[in-house]
Amino acid sequence: MQKIKFLFLLFISISALTDFDIKISFENTPKYKSQFEFIEEARFLESTSSLSALVKNQDWIEDYILKKSPFLNTIEIYIYSKKPLFILNNKFYVDENLDQFKYSTGEKNVLRVNGQIEDLSNVLEIINFIQDNNFKNFNTLNLIQYNYVSGWSLKFDNTNIRLGKTLNNNKFKLFKETLNYLSINNKIPSMIDLRYKDGVALKNG
Numbered sequence: 001m002q003k004i005k006f007l008f009l010l011f012i013s014i015s016a017l018t019d020f021d022i023k024i025s026f027e028n029t030p031k032y033k034s035q036f037e038f039i040e041e042a043r044f045l046e047s048t049s050s051l052s053a054l055v056k057n058q059d060w061i062e063d064y065i066l067k068k069s070p071f072l073n074t075i076e077i078y079i080y081s082k083k084p085l086f087i088l089n090n091k092f093y094v095d096e097n098l099d100q101f102k103y104s105t106g107e108k109n110v111l112r113v114n115g116q117i118e119d120l121s122n123v124l125e126i127i128n129f130i131q132d133n134n135f136k137n138f139n140t141l142n143l144i145q146y147n148y149v150s151g152w153s154l155k156f157d158n159t160n161i162r163l164g165k166t167l168n169n170n171k172f173k174l175f176k177e178t179l180n181y182l183s184i185n186n187k188i189p190s191m192i193d194l195r196y197k198d199g200v201a202l203k204n205g
Contacts, residue, residue: 005050019118022051032106034060035081048075055079060093086123086144090131094120105183115146120148126154129172136183151195158188164195174200 022042030036038058045051048068055077065078082101084093089111094102098120113123123144123177130141131175143155153167163171171194178192178200191203 014156021073022077024184025076025078026078030081032060033104034058034102035106037104051075051077060104062095068070084110085127088113088117090117094123096124098124104160106167111141111144113144117146126152126163129175133176133179135179137186137188138183140181159190159192161192162195 022045024039024042026035030039037056041054042051045054048066052066061079062082063080067076068074069076082093082095082099083196084101085096085109086094087103088094088100090103090112092103093110094100111127117123126144127141127145130139138156138159140157141154142157145153145155148165150162152163152165152167154161161175163175174194178194181199182189182192189202189204191201193201193203
């Protein structure tokens, strides 16, 4: 019977009809459906070329090294997986380089982003802003949404924040000043609206 060990190092016997094994190494423990589907498909391959073709067809693979020992009946492959930064419209993962790859079930604690977003660098700017400032009570970002009517909105554990359509230095300055003030005073409103030119609207409860 073919064996799979779900560790950082995976050993797979490709086929009962062939006289060689494949050794797959992941940098991290596999946790996405697409990774396990890849492992399952690799069981039935019969050559290095077929393995290489399978690997090249995986959009979640960042890079890989494939080696075949001339003395041992073993193929070794070292896989570096893309790391999803957020899930876009429940269709794609997006990494820090804004490369998109097919969404599959797995890790649940991944930021979700919804909307018809033309420039994903805006999403990255929001994420980096939250991470760099590490605001007390406002550091767990669960959802970013965009629509043409109201613009950008963010959902934290206990607070919704409306940023409006325009993201610029003034908006991020106001964003930072508001969250710093609320963090210092240990206030957690249910809604923060930053769309107004003359100030900020807060809603409690």
